[in-house]
Amino acid sequence: MNTSRTVEYFILDGLKDRYVLPIFFMVYVFVLSGNSMIIYLVRTDHKLNTPMYFFLHNLSFSDIVFTSVTIPKMLSVFLVDDKTISKTGCFLQMYFFLSTGTTGRALLTVMAFDRYVAICNPLRYTTIMTRQHCILLTFASWGFGASLVLPVTIWAAQLPFCGPNIVRHMFCDHSSVLSLACIDTNRNSIFSLTFALIAILSTFLLILISYICIGKAMRKMSKAQQLKVAATCVSHLIVVCISYISASFVYISYRVARFDPGVRIVIAVLYSVLTPLLNPIIYSLRNKELQDAIKRAFCRCTIALKTNSKTVPSVA
Numbered sequence: 001m002n003t004s005r006t007v008e009y010f011i012l013d014g015l016k017d018r019y020v021l022p023i024f025f026m027v028y029v030f031v032l033s034g035n036s037m038i039i040y041l042v043r044t045d046h047k048l049n050t051p052m053y054f055f056l057h058n059l060s061f062s063d064i065v066f067t068s069v070t071i072p073k074m075l076s077v078f079l080v081d082d083k084t085i086s087k088t089g090c091f092l093q094m095y096f097f098l099s100t101g102t103t104g105r106a107l108l109t110v111m112a113f114d115r116y117v118a119i120c121n122p123l124r125y126t127t128i129m130t131r132q133h134c135i136l137l138t139f140a141s142w143g144f145g146a147s148l149v150l151p152v153t154i155w156a157a158q159l160p161f162c163g164p165n166i167v168r169h170m171f172c173d174h175s176s177v178l179s180l181a182c183i184d185t186n187r188n189s190i191f192s193l194t195f196a197l198i199a200i201l202s203t204f205l206l207i208l209i210s211y212i213c214i215g216k217a218m219r220k221m222s223k224a225q226q227l228k229v230a231a232t233c234v235s236h237l238i239v240v241c242i243s244y245i246s247a248s249f250v251y252i253s254y255r256v257a258r259f260d261p262g263v264r265i266v267i268a269v270l271y272s273v274l275t276p277l278l279n280p281i282i283y284s285l286r287n288k289e290l291q292d293a294i295k296r297a298f299c300r301c302t303i304a305l306k307t308n309s310k311t312v313p314s315v316a
Contacts (some may be wrong), residue, residue, distance in 0.1 A: 007161035010090050011083045014170035014265045021078040027273050028071045034280030035060035045293045051114050051129040058138050059107045063276035066100040070171040070272055090172040095153040103145030105203040110137045112210040120217045152192045175254050235286040246271045
């Protein structure tokens, strides 16, 4: 093997069908518009000034970053036929993709804790979920995602790459890039799998414990109270299920050797866009407070447009 040549860039060679271009573009537009709408509503509507919406607004921001790391490059591959990405850019993309994905799960965990406190300790809710505590939990979520995947990415970036440099994926997926290294990467694979399991299992167990406690508390409530509690938790539960089920499919596809590479790429791409795309839809459809906030925002925009049209002088 020739190790004298060092790879300076990678070639992204995943899905080759150009018909997916409008699909990617529309998905990205919906992700940006839906999550931006939630951020705007939470920051401008005082009735959404609660811990739950504070965490949701951070989740929407992490979803925007999560998709913006990969989809624009996917679009450029089809639009300008530029499949190359620098080695530095590749590992930066890998890092931010993994870190924001982990941050999203940490935020889902914090949202589950918020629901637990609100339902199981309602009298202490305002003293526990203060503004300072919410900010601290948010920083902890972002810090968890940023720090957990940093060793994995650094270790992967230090591997020698001497060719080939073709990544069989739509973005710099960790496993796909790792397979191009010139040396044995079994220890890297074990290392990354360990951190992935920590990220997924630790957050999932904390969410599960929160909902077990909520379930126990609901058994002591009346039917009307149970329905009210269920209404406040169902959106979060749906998002959690989608996020963890899709992540499980991705990790299973990489551990099964006979899995078709094309199907594996499709699953990974769906995973990268599914939760950010569905989050705003699920929360908007299932949450009356958000629906009311959307109506209020629409009314404000309508009134502002009418006021502006009246103040514009007519041209004779």
